[in-house]
Amino acid sequence: MSDSTPSILVLISGSGSNLQALIDASQSPRLPGKITHVISNKKSAYGLTRAANHSIPTSYHNLVPYKKQYSDIAEARSVYDADLAKLILEQKPDMVVCAGWMHILSMSFLTPLADANIPIINLHPALPGMFDGARAIERAKEAFERGEISGTGVMVHYVIGEVDRGEPIVVRDVEMKVGESLDDLEARIHAVEHEAIVEGARIVLEKLVKERAGQQ
């Protein structure tokens, strides 16, 4: 950790509204950390523009070249993940936040970061144990319309090998409304996400600071 402010590396794949929430919070007492690097696996991710607008260094790490080099997709992903870990370890962040990062990370990534004691957290637009994976909001709406659930939520959790099954750090319930459009539900969920991701990052940073103070 830097002498003064903990460093946060953010992984994105899209618009970056959650990244923006982290950037804004980092410029206030709400988040005692600095966003020091943003990595996207999609070149067109608007989150890269958001980072550049705040002079935050960015990298683009794409899977396609690996798929061309390795015929076996599992091997391509493993090498991709290992190279992503090397890229991040060069930056030596204090933590990594997956903010709309739409790539499942293998142990080729998770193990090197765990060995370096760098926690990884993820924002997921569902409650623990519900709708793991992609398209969680749509799937929750469909389940609500089938009468299978009465509400949904948002969580921030530690990232482990099993997708979206890491220990929850922040859990927020979101009411579901009969007849509400997907766009309106997504808008309400995004608003909750933007608060939850900042709270989750803050909790982890404060834990890190306490642990490292105790080691001194």
Ligand SMILES: Nc1nc2c(c(=O)[nH]1)N[C@@H](CN(C=O)c1ccc(C(=O)N[C@@H](CCC(=O)O)C(=O)O)cc1)CN2
């Ligand atoms: N090992 C882990 N990796 C990731 C986790 C995790 O908990 N453990 N969280 C995800 C984020 N996420 C949900 O919160 C998620 C994102 C994407 C997918 C997925 O199916 N990805 C596909 C590609 C989809 C696409 O390109 O649109 C894939 O990786 O093949 C599932 C869950 C981040 N990673």
Ligand SMILES: NCC(=O)N[C@@H]1O[C@H](COP(=O)([O-])[O-])[C@@H](O)[C@H]1O
């Ligand atoms: N499984 C992960 C997942 O679905 N993440 C979702 O991606 C979006 C990213 O938006 P953003 O790029 O504007 O932050 C968010 O809605 C987030 O819940």
